[in-house]
């Protein structure tokens with residue numbers, strides 16, 4: 001064997017080892033699961049593909065936790081992890097599934113709405129792959145995902161993503177963004193199939209209210225708010241005013257633009273008889289001028305760059321040394337959701353939705369969201385689901 005050939009073989013071997021070492025954590029992340037305990041209020045767990053068979057067997061298919069009250073009433077569809085790098089909604093809805101009991105009406109809860117995105121990451125931004133939430137019995141580990149579905153599940157991207165059916169030209173990457181693929185279609189891109197299945201669920205089950213939980217940068221004007229189209233605006237305004245008056249936190253209302261297609265707060269209302277709401281809680285981690293994207297920043301929301309920008313009035317939320325902690329963001333989502341259901345029920349008594357056992361803002365801020373997660377090792381194995 002000549003020397004040149006030996007060098008080439010060694011180089012290929014080194015590149016192979018380095019690539020494999022880099023791939024192992026990503027492979028593990030993609031195949032890891034988060035245990036969720038179906039609590040006392042969960043009456044059945046169905047698959048999203050029950051409403052669109054073209055989703056079956058794909059990474060887009062997910063569990064939907066159904067919580068039916070003893071009394072019939074209205075129905076609500078709640079989803080988190082539409083953007084899996086905005087996890088406050090996931091924590092809020094997991095606490096809902098594990099603790100709440102519905103007295104009247106029905107809730108449908110999709111925890112990892114973009115399941116592929118929750119198994120994706122953003123290496124260029126140095127995203128952590130996981131984050132832990134402390135509880136009385138140990139840590140609960142959550143996957144930290146990305147805004148878009150993984151190219152492993154939907155590829156190749158088009159040069160320009162053409163929204164269906166409005167034909168608006170959007171960025172190529174928005175084809176993998178489940179908040180640009182509403183209302184979807186049964187045989188389109190995988191993410192269009194996901195949103196189509198959710199639309200079918202809402203149309204067939206006659207869902208009254210849809211809530212989509214997000215997080216947004218503190219430097220982005222559409223943050224710390226409820227985004228609502230005209231048909232949902234009154235309820236959103238009442239909910240916003242009530243949480244401000246009764247619970248002391250700001251959460252203004254932003255109108256859903258009529259000419260920006262593909263978003264849940266636009267298309268759900270246009271393509272079903274459902275009132276959509278999209279909740280944005282501030283998430284400093286997503287702002288661009290911050291320090292390293294650490295788990296600490298994700299959880300406590302404290303950052304010196306944002307603090308100095310706040311003093312220059314560059315942020316759209318109040319910001320001080322206390323940052324913007326996860327419990328505050330989760331608590332806001334919980335209280336705003338409860339208030340929207342309450343305001344909807346007031347206006348539509350025959351379709352009212354009533355539940356108990358879901359903590360509000362002050363309780364979550366005081367106790368920490370971890371208090372509401374139960375130990376899967378001590379739960380009935382039949383009630384433990386892996387998301």
Ligand SMILES: [Zn+2]
Pocket residue numbers: 082083086179214215
């Ligand atoms: Zn989002």
